[in-house]
Amino acid sequence: MTATTLQPNEMTGLITIDAARCKGCDACKKFCPTGAIDGASGAAHSIDQSQCLSCGQCLMACPFGAINENHSALETVIQKLADKNTTVVGIIAPAVRVAIGEEFGLGAGELVTGKLYGAMHRAGFKIFDCNFAADLTIMEEGSEFIHRLHALVKGEDNAGPLPQFTSCCPGWVRYLELRYPSLLPHLSTAKSPQQMAGAVAKTYGANVYDMEPKNIFTVAVMPCTAKKVEASRPEFNSAWQYNKAHGDHAAEYADMDAVLTTREMAQLLRLLDIDLATTDEYRGDSLFSQYTGAGTIFGTTGGVMEAALRTAHKVLTGDEMPRLEFEPVRGLEGVKAASITLYDRALSQNVDIHVAVVHDMGHNIEPVLQEVLAGISPYHFIEVMNCAGGCVNGGGQPIDPSGSSW
Ligand code: SF4
The missing domain is CATH 3.40.950.10 (Fe-only Hydrogenase (Larger Subunit); Chain L, domain 3)
Structure with missing residues (x-):
């Protein structure tokens, strides 16, 4: 497993095409919103990174598995979960709970909110539903x-x-x-719900968790590859700015420390031997798992x-x-x-x-x-x-x- 985390302001290079596996079938081009994919039919393609939105739609469309994501925070998140001095907050997007069950043999589209909360709780996450932040948004x-x-x-x-x-x-x-x-x-x-959630978890959440903000590690679980790039944007350090103005002398930290896609969360649970399909449901551990129906429909x-x-x-x-x-x-x-x-x-x-x-x-x-x-x-x-x-x-x-x- 490679485990590199996006660095601040690292806005390009998340999605690339493996020329050795690309057949030049053009399937990806139909899904690229900016026409960023170059290459003649039948020849290996490449992505013009200056135009790539990192949305991963090409990756989903490629029938040969030739398109890759180059950054994963999986290993870092597993290390943080094992660190007793760190509170790891898992921030779960609305669209994840209707898809991750497929990775564990459940029906496509089956809503598994309680099981996902349960599986992530077993893994060591504090549960923060991104629907709570969608309500704020x-x-x-x-x-x-x-x-x-x-x-x-x-x-x-x-x-x-x-x-x-x-x-x-x-x-x-x-x-x-x-x-x-x-x-x-x-x-x-x-800000997007993801970024509001990170800022809230490291400000108000520090009281809820009774933990110094610098020891809170926020992990967004998203249906979206572009959310990794969003989290890496240098302007998203508002929790640090706020806490600094209130006497926190910690070195700069981001509002959102890591983003895992739905696929990567499934991988994490498998690595930790947690079968979502057989996990008991869990209701959450704070007000951060409360939300309205308005927050829920953000996913569509x-x-x-x-x-x-x-x-x-x-x-x-x-x-x-x-x-x-x-x-x-x-x-x-x-x-x-x-x-x-x-x-x-x-x-x-x-x-x-x-x-x-x-x-x-x-x-x-x-x-x-x-x-x-x-x-x-x-x-x-x-x-x-x-x-x-x-x-x-x-x-x-x-x-x-x-x-x-x-
Ligand atoms: Fe697609 Fe949603 Fe990500 Fe936008 S936020 S790129 S619609 S998954």
């Missing part, structure tokens, strides 16, 4: 959206521009950075938007949505559009909110962005997820033995 992102909307209605320019873009998918954020840096102010300033396309609209409804009208499910943003159309009219108590008037949800970004995002660039976008809020179907189909999920990704 949506409060931040929803409040920011209302702030921007109010500024628009009042004709003020003291808030960010609309449409507001969601910011929780690192593949999408990287795409915008590479291709449309002028649109970056449209991104929500809210439309979920972030639906959660945001529920928050906007409650904040603007003072009432919960009469029916929580918002069907227009569900389903697998490439671009879904919807409108909702809400009575805004603060403005004493109705406001019309137009939203869009985009997934399978490489095939669907360009026309939407061209409208934004031209200043004619009809939308106030746009959710974008790189992968087709959202994170449930991420590049870190179990690989379909048939070789088809979607």
